[in-house]
Amino acid sequence: MSVRNLPSLFKPQSVAVIGASNTPDTVGNIVMRNLLAGGFAGPIMPVTRSAQAVQGVLAYPDVASLPLTPELAVVVIPAAEVPAVVDDLGKRGTRAVVIGSAGLSKAENADGRTLMTAVDEIARKYGMRILGPNSMGLMVPGAGLNASSLHLPARKGRLAFVSQSGALCASVLDWAHTRGIGFSHFLSIGEAVNTDFGDILDFLGSDPQTAAILLYIQSVKDKRSFLSAARAAARNKPVLAIKAGRHEAVSHAVxxxxxxxxxxxxxxxxxxxxxxxxxxxDFEELFAAVETLGRSRKLKGDRLAIVTNGGGVGIMATDDLIGLDGRLATLTEDTIAKLDAVLPGIWSRTNPIDLIGDAPPDRYLEALKILHAAKEVDAVLVMHVPVAMVDATAVAEAVIAFAKEKRTAHITTCWVGDEKVREARRLFAEAAVPTLDTPDKAVRAFMHTVEYKRNQELLMxxxxxxxxxxxxxxxxxxxxxxxxxxxxxxxxxxxxxxxxxxxxxxxxxETHIAKTPDEVFRQAERLGHAVAIKIISPDIAHKSDVGGVVLDLATPDEARQAAAAMAERLRRTFPEARIDGFSVQTMxxxxxxxxxxxxxxxxxxxxxxxxxxxxxxxxxxxxxxxxxxxxxxxxxxxxxxxxxxxxxxxxxxxxxxxxxxxxxxxxxxxxxxxxxxxxxxxxxxxxxxxxxxxxxxxxxxxxxxxxxxxxxxxxxxxxPYPKDLEEVFTMRNGRPVLLRPIRPEDEPNHHAFVAALTPEDIRFRFFGLVQELPHSQMARLTQIDYDREMAFVGVATTETGDDETLGVVRTVTDPDNETAEFSIVVRSNLKGSGLGVRMMEKMIEYCRGRGTRYMVGQVLKENHRMLAFVEHLGFKRTATIDIDIVEVTLDLQNTPVAAPFTG
CATH class of the missing domain: 3.30.470.20 (ATP-grasp fold, B domain)
Structure with a gap:
């Protein structure tokens, strides 16, 4: 799991194409054509021995002849030649390589290693990132980069698409192109020799140009890498996935x-x-879901009210909702009474709320106001069937106006039809109100928001x-x-x-073992009531399937007879099975x-x-x-x-x-x-x-x-939460403090902790005045992934028996486990208590134990006490940031443990 050199893959300053060609419809020809047509601003250098120029660009016979080191190379040559070329690129200092060549995982070198293994080892030696092999390349439209062999350029947008299947990339690109869907990144990862989903999710999760990440997954190699990166990315933006092979048969014996x-x-x-x-x-659902999630407002719960001017489509939507295990809101008598006052007497008086076919915009608005205020309703699906007496666009404008006024309203719309409702759908799209064209799609879109909300809660x-x-x-x-x-x-x-x-x-x-039918008799007699007996055999998986279970044996003698008959029957049926006896248990x-x-x-x-x-x-x-x-x-x-x-x-x-x-x-x-x-x-x-x-x-x-x-x-x-890292520390005043990793439920106490800090504490910690941290930021500080972050809090018990937070030390480690950036703050009235020293020592011990190379932090120059404190612990001043901030660094693997700090 690493983001090292990924900027060279996604934002290179120069590109070489190894295997570039003038022959039409070859991969080397297509890649060159795409790079030249994409508007890439840096040098594009074709490498081939078969021509002096490729598509009008001067070519070079080999990597060593290139006039400058390419930051990114695209390799499209026969598989047998790939390792040597990757080695040449590594010697030149190339940081990222896209390998389009296939067959490396099956072909072998003279020493019996696969070509893929050889490429992996070469890449490790030089610290290179490899996309592929068997990759169709990547596109970053915002950078004018089309280093792919795909048939169409991706439009510029804010969606990232990452796929294991190259063929699927072509299909999705074609599908998206006709619908005007754009991408920030479009990647084919191929066989992922050293750049997999986890690495790419780490990069895209913090990329400001990417609003959502879409994945096509066939399999995952590294569970921790994938899950840690996915959990981190999903905290920042929607991550959606299609998983192939849903109906794979179980291939191993269980x-x-x-x-x-x-x-x-x-x-x-x-x-x-x-x-x-x-x-x-599927793809349509994928892009519809990301659009819905991007436009929907925060969802309170999963109870849906359906408002429609057509009873039939309302019933269809209800059927679809129940079929997807959704919840139809049950209207209270109070809500029904309020709707009675504004709707025609023949309205449905239940959910779905049928406004009757001639419902004008005002009738929709009145219903929406009542449902928005109803405590039993969490969201509303507004539907409209075009009728001659009502302007569908005017109804849409009323719904849009309501959505703009009520910022907390969660509304999905479905204007059924085509020509008569096109303008309404256009207005909804411009106003960022989710709109779908069928009841099924609208309900599914709502359920996407429900499922996404549930999953975000599980994430915490x-x-x-x-x-x-x-x-x-x-x-x-x-x-x-x-x-x-x-x-x-x-x-x-x-x-x-x-x-x-x-x-x-x-x-x-209660269960006992009996080796023989006679022992079964004695065990049943000892239990003193009806028993069940079962065969004990490591060779028989499911006992009841082969007559190896007899229930409700009323007397010890019945139990003995049943055991003898069972053993004889199984010896005849399964002569090779080992029979170790019987279990005798209370019925x-x-x-x-x-x-x-x-x-x-x-x-x-x-x-x-x-x-x-x-x-x-x-x-x-x-x-x-x-x-x-x-x-x-x-x-x-x-x-x-x-x-x-x-x-x-x-x-x-x-x-x-x-x-x-x-x-x-x-x-x-x-x-x-x-x-x-x-x-x-x-x-x-x-x-x-x-x-x-x-x-x-x-x-x-x-x-x-x-x-x-x-x-x-x-x-x-x-x-999991690492409970083994908990310890009790006694401050110099004799007060015990529990030092432990932070937990999500610490958020309320963390608010109180920040509120109790002095202005100087806050300025030294946050480099500015912070009155209060919002829930989103506080949740981010307390709901951490322990695989890549750590925060130790000092928690003490007050006189009233409540817990209070006294201090926190935090590190965020880069995905390469090279550097951990630290911060620490302890309440100012506890300075000199020894708490800050022990918390910092504990974090140093933790980072050193997990093999992290450096701890770094930023300290205000005027924070003399903190500078003296960290320098005593072995930190060195390594840089000046702006004119007021000093960067300090501790070499964790080569710095001895410091003596106690007494300053």
């Missing part, structure tokens, strides 16, 4: 229902949600890496798993799996309980994922499941539950009481914690998990384990 159900497409869904992105499914959730509301017996669970691995097994027996779950606080039905009687499935599986790209859904023996057939990324907190667990159909049943119905949602959520959190704590667990299945009003009970469990050298948190796609 030992659990969870493994079969948690297919890669469901995992990508979970990834996009947690990254704050929006997923769409950062669960802890260590359990905070329960105390798992992690050592016990580890011992059980280690015993299984030592005996050479990968599957835990049912009692072992349940023992691990119990160690993490998940209620399980759980929870009449009316819901059968759920909770599980964990390991995705080959994104690591552990948690699954929830409707359980039972037909779980794959029912297919009601949702997938989430661990770790989880209560908010994320409930959101995961809410994405399933069974969640509606859990709310209660027809006299059946609601299930205990808190217990179900806690079980999901506990399973996610297991995945975080014990990396040896690669698959886990609780099916069924009984759930009712009294709580949950795990009836059956499976668990698969493997040895690994990876830590639990490292295999997660999203770095």
């Amino acid at each position: 030992a659990s229902h969870t493994g079969a159900l948690a297919g890669s497409d469901h995992v990508y869904d979970a990834v996009f949600r947690r990254a704050g992105m929006l997923r769409v499914y 959730e950062t669960p802890a890496s260590v359990a905070t509301d329960f105390m798992p017996a992690t050592v016990t669970a580890r011992m059980i798993i280690e015993d299984v691995l030592k005996r050479g097994d990968t599957l835990l027996s049912e009692p072992e799996a349940k023992a691990v779950l119990a160690a993490y606080g998940i209620p399980t039905v 759980a009687r929870r009449p009316g309980a819901h059968e759920l499935i909770v599980g964990m599986s390991t995705d080959p790209v994104f690591g552990p994922v948690v699954l929830f859904g409707q359980g039972g023996i037909a779980v794959e057939v029912i297919g009601d499941r949702a997938v989430g990324l661990p770790p989880l907190n209560t908010t994320l667990a409930k959101e995961l539950i809410g994405r399933t159909r069974v969640s509606r049943l859990l709310e209660g119905y027809r006299g059946r009481p609601p299930a205990d949602l808190e217990s179900i959520s806690r079980t999901l959190i506990q399973v996610a914690q297991l995945a975080t704590d014990i990396p040896e667990i690669v698959e886990l299945d609780i099916n069924p998990l009984f759930a009712d009003a009294t709580g949950v009970l795990a009836i059956d469990a499976r668990m698969r384990v493997e040895r690994t050298t990876q830590s639990g948190p490292d295999r997660l796609a999203i770095r």
Whole structure:
């Protein structure tokens, strides 16, 4: 994950084309033609041995002959020649290369390495950025750069499009060109030898010329790079994605229902949600969504009111809304009464609100005013069907005027038809009011804003890496798993799996192991009531499918007979299966309980994922499941539950009481914690998990384990809140302070902290007077991605038992982990307490431990105490910025730890 030398890719001062050609319709010819026609202001240098000039531009026989070093080179030569040419470019000092050549990942050198590996190693040696191989190039219309082999130039705009598929680039460009859609950047990343989605998202996320980022994804290579960059970019602007291969079949054998159900497409869904992105499914939807998100105002909630002069289109929109799991606002009696006063007596008196066909502009306005004030309505879809007695344009002008007056109103419009409503649609577009031409598209556009809002909220959730509301017996669970691995097994027996779950606080039905039918008799006799028995065999994945489960055995003798018959039957049917005995468990009687499935599986790209859904023996057939990324907190667990159909049943119905949602959520959190704590667990299945009003009970469990050298948190796609970095520090006055990473819920206390700073504190920290930071900026300071940022806060308890923030030290590290820029502020009445010193030392220790090379900061020259403080810690004055600010730098890897600061 790096932005190093990406400016040379996107904003080069000079370009060379290696393999330029005068032969029509060759890639070398097309690239040269595009560069020359694009208006690029710098030198364009063709390299070829077959001509003295290419398209009228003097050519050079090789890289060494070039009159100056090209900042960017486009390489379109046979694959076998690419490594040598890239090496030549590296020696010249070229910083970025686009490789259009294909086949490098399959062709090999004499030493057996692929050509792609050779190019990767050469690029690393020189610090070069490679776009490709097998890339169709890139376009940056604002810079006049068309270094591509595409058939059309991209129009100038504010959308960035990044695709793994070159052929798709051509299709999207053609589609967008006819619709007048422009781009800030248009990229084909090809096989992405060292420049992938994460790198490009890092660059585009902070690019002021890019308003939204559109991705076409076939696969992701580096989960942390992608997710960290996507989460950072999505905080700044909309990031939308199309994911190809949605119906890929599961190609590997799995030992659990969870493994079969948690297919890669469901995992990508979970990834996009947690990254704050929006997923769409075709190009028209992609561009419609980005236009809607760019024009829509902030959405309060998901309850939609539909206003129309045509009952039929209103019903169509309602059907579309319900089909997309949207919420139709339920009008209160008060709202209906207010509408009664201004609408004809034959209006629908429900939502959708049918204004009747002859509705003039004033009738629309009156309805909109009432709905805008209604607390049960979050957004309004305004629809109009052209009729002879009403001017469709006049109605549109009234809606636009209302939208301008009511800045908080969330309005989507749908003027149905064509010729009669073109002017109305033009006016909506000019006024930046979202407008669609069919009920389906309008409802889908509204649902895009709903989904985007939900995903942005999930983006802010950062669960802890260590359990905070329960105390798992992690050592016990580890011992059980280690015993299984030592005996050479990968599957835990049912009692072992349940023992691990119990160690993490998940209620399980009492279960014992019996080696023989006679032992089954004794265990059933000891339990003293009806039992269920199940075969224990590492070779039989789903016991109930092969007659390996018998329920409701009333007496010990019945249990013994059932065990003997089961063993004999399975020996005949599966003679090669290893049978280790039987599990004997109390027959759980929870009449009316819901059968759920909770599980964990390991995705080959994104690591552990948690699954929830409707359980039972037909779980794959029912297919009601949702997938989430661990770790989880209560908010994320409930959101995961809410994405399933069974969640509606859990709310209660027809006299059946609601299930205990808190217990179900806690079980999901506990399973996610297991995945975080014990990396040896690669698959886990609780099916069924009984759930009712009294709580949950795990009836059956499976668990698969493997040895690994990876830590639990490292295999997660999203770095959790690092609770292990918490420490208690005692100030010189004896007051204890908790030093810990900042959390999203610190925002209210952070407002109070800034408000309590003195004007001098604020000027030294912000280099100016700041009265108050807005929510957007404060949220940005408290909702951080721990993979690339860190902020330690000092939190103490007041006499009233509340927490207060006393100080904060912060670093933002560049994606190359080369430099971390720091800032620190501690309340002025605590200077000399030792708090600032310890906070700064803690941050230095943290940055040094993660391999960061330098810490840098900017200090006002007049802030003599701060300069003395950081210089004592080993910082050197390295630059003067303007005339009032000094830059200080600490070489983290070569500076010894400083003695205690006493100034």
